[in-house]
Structure formats: structure tokens, C-alpha cells
Amino acid sequence: MLETYRGIPHLLDTWLVLTGMTLPIAISALRRPGDLIPRLAAFCMPAAFALVIAATLSPTAHRLARVGECGTHLTTTGGLTSLQGLLNILLFVPAAGMLTLASGRPGDGIAAGIGMSAAVEAVQALLPQLGRSCQLHDLVANSIGAFCGVGLAAGLQLLTRSRLLVTPPYVVEHAALLVVRRSRRPARHRRGTLVPPRRPAAAVRYHRTNTQLSG
Template structure:
């Protein structure tokens, strides 16, 4: 994820400049003590520092640690993508000048490959970085290191007075060092992350229509100059729609596919980053302005509810729900508003009110039926709502939560659904 380099982020540019200045100074100082060429030391140090600045700079300081590492099966597809080519190019100059400096191509390649593996591990477990661990990045970075080391080796062979060592002994030692280093990094990381297999070309690569929808939605939420850094498509499964996941330096969105409508998003600071003394009216006003701009369908004929969020810097949730003839409709819109009045995140479901048969089963009748069917349990809550069956036909249904009275063993919870027109239990 190095596209942030071109995202006009002054913080990243300053981080690169400071890192380069420090690394050049250290490299030259070390070179003088070890009688190494100062210019080569400065170049090798600066390009290695550039790698670290580009891959570890926090592009989303409020993001939690992902604790996920994606294992790509199609490395060729990942390598040929624009992101893959950028990752390859990033490591070529660092490998080239490091090889000329140490005169051992294998050692330089192993060092930079292990550096890339360490970076991926850090991205997986470190909060506030906003990056993702992906074996495709490791593969592409290692390939860039091989290209850079190879170019330096070829140059050394053509120039008199330059000797670069690359023999069988070096290859054997390098293989052992690489394998051992990867094993240590994996042992330190795998217990804390979930390893997710993925296919870079079939499972997560977005098509032109998905990328266009992602860019349109992202610009609508974050402004016309906001840059999209990643678009991934997850195919539909288990009767669920597909999703398009869009990320950038300013936030993230998830779109339902093929509708392209936003269903979730991180669009502002986390509550801990923007505390304040937010009143209920101010929270509703801020969330309503956001809804008018992005979810006008949620405001017609709906009711608003707000709830404070304990230990969240004064943040509040604002919810919109709609009822027709007492039946809770499937539409919903939830927003988290920080204590300073900024919308932090949202969750939305846009479904037009379905046409339903009249609900004839009263709440009292539903409670009595549930209690009779489950002796020893008491109804704790009941909600009349619209639900679709497997064929997509909507019905009014009672959803009742039940539990054993306190002190009775074994403690248990139940959720019972009853058809509100017939009173029959719903099991599917």
C-alpha cells in the first residue's frame, strides 16, 4: 500500500524527508568508521529508509490493528497489477545500492526480503498504521530485491576493480538465513493474526464497473480530491449480496453489489480522537445533515433515537427506523457521532417498505404461544417486524427473546419467531 506516496500528504512527505536526512547522516558516519564508500553508503541508507517510510507511515492513524494476513494464490496476477509493480520498483534501488556497498548480492537480497516480511508483520499487528498484511506485497518486494541485486551483480562483472561475491556457499547460507528468518517472523506473528487465503484475480480483484462505483461513492463521501488506494470485490455467497470494499487515506466504505449502495463506512475520526460534550439535539442535527447528503431515503416517515456511548468521549449513536401499521420495516440507518459532533461511522440498509399481509396475531397471543411452547422460559422482549423468507417474500413476524428465570439451571437464551398472520412458528 504505497500509493499514499502520491496522495499529497504533507505528513508523509515530511516523514520521508526526515527519515532520509537521518539515514544519510548515519550511513555516512558508519561508512567513515568502516572505511566504506560514503556515497554508496548514503544511497543504500537513503533508499532503505525510503522503503520504511513508504510502508510504515500511518495512513489512517485511527484504524485498529487488522490482525489479518491475506495469502494470495495468484502471485502472477498480483505482480502485474499497478500496486504490484509499484512494490517491485520500490525495492529495486535499495537492493541495487546495498549490493554495491556490501558486495554480496545474496546477503543483500536476503536482508531486504526479511525486511519486507518484518514490515508485513508490523502492518498486521500494529494499530494506527492503516495498512494490511499481504503475501503478494512480500512476493513483489522480494522480486524487486532480486532485480536490484541482479543488476548490481551484472554491473560489477562488467566493471574492472569491482568484485561481487555470489557462489554456492553464499547461496546455501542465504537460503538458511532466509528460511530461518521467515520462520522466526511467522512464529512471532501467526498466533496473533488470522491467515486468510485469497485469489488476487478471481476473489478480490474488482472489475471496471466496481472500480467506477467505488470511486464515485468515495468521492461523494470524502471529496473529489480524495484518492482511493484499494478496491476489493468479495463475491456473493450463502444468499448474501457481494460487496465492494473501498479504502483510502481518509477512510473506508463497503458497498453492496450489484446495487453499489454504501452499507458501512468509517468516514471520520474515532470517538477517542474527537471527544467533547455533545448534546442529544446536537448529535441528531449533525447526523441529520449527513443523512440528508448521503441517505435521504432514511428520513422520510422514520423515527429517530439516540443513545450515549459510555467511555467514548461523549459520543452518541443516532438511529433511524420506520414502522408501518406497527410493523418495523427492514430499512435502517445507524450513525456514530463523536463528542465533537463529527460523524465517525455509519451502517445503512436501504429497503423500500414491502407490501405485507395484515398482522392478526397480537403481542399477548405471541407471548402466550412462545411460553406454552417453551416451558420454563420467560419472554423478555417482543418485536413485530417485516422479514423475507428464502424466496424473497415478505411477512410480518413476531421475534421474541426468551430466557430462564434467574437462578434456574442451566441458564439459556432463546429467540422465537412466529408468523404474525397465522401464529405458526417460523424455523427457516
């Protein structure tokens, strides 16, 4: 599925073209309101998926005659321990991780990684003109990479969330001042009419005395 760089002609050119095509979507995702980390992940996500497409569906010099043929042996071409197997694992780490950070749902990254790998293998099996061989160990390696990317993204989310939950000392002091400060007595209302506050008892007695003397 994923050969070394020498076996994929124009890999970098294809990736740059696909990334440039998705650049407006990435800029729009970066400018949306929200936290910085999800916006950065949404900005980098199109480039990560473009790398997967460029690395797995770019035509090679190999030519396969049969249509719909797919290898089911996990030990083919070294399996997961070969250079190709390690590259297949690393290829899906950024895509699944960025999708998890952007959406906040780990299930999306896992489902997208496994589903995209299965779709790539199906296209390689149905289009032998690409010179790509469909292999079961490629699907397994891509799925492992998707799980690794989701795990890294979940760890980063947990780390940033724990930092946000830590309350700075000055916030606690300011809140304490707000609690200790005496609040004003609420104004009394009666059927929509503002009732003036009661006058002190001494002022009331002085007013009554003056009224009696004048009378």
C-alpha cells in the same frame, strides 16, 4: 502495502526526515577508505532504506479493526500487474542494490530485502492503527524487487571489474623496459661483512710485478 502517493500523506516529508537522521552515517561511510562505487553505495543506502520505511509504515486514513490479519491471495488488488504491485517491486530495488554494492555480497541484499519485507508485513498486521493491510503478494513483489536490485548491482560490479582487469598499453611497455634493463650484480656478504668485488686479473699481475721489482 504501498499505496499511490495520494494515499500516503506526508510521504516526502517523512522520507526527508528519516534521511536527515541517517545523514551522519552516510557521510561517515563516504569518507571511509576504499573504492568509489562501494563508498557511494554506502552513502545512498540509508536514504534507500528510509524510503522503504516511509512508504510502508507511514499511517494512512484507512482504519482496520482486526489484529494479525494478513491476506494470502496473490490476486488481491490486482496482484503483481497492478500499479501497487509494480511500485512494490521498484521500492526494494535501490535498497537491495545499494547494500550489494556496499558490501560486495549479493546474499546480503537478498536476505535484507526479504527479511525487511517480512518485518514490514508483520508490523502492518500487528498494528491496524497504521491503516495498512498485510498481503502475501506484497512480500512476493518486494522479494522480486530485491532480486532485481541485486542483479543490477552484480552486473555493475562485473562491468567495473572487467574494466579494471584491462591493462593499458603504456603499463605493458614500461614493464617490458623494466625486464630488459640489466640489473647490477648483487653485493656479496660473508658473515655480515661486505666483501669487496674482485679486481681484474691484469691489475693483479701488475701489482705482483711491482712488488717483485721493489723487492
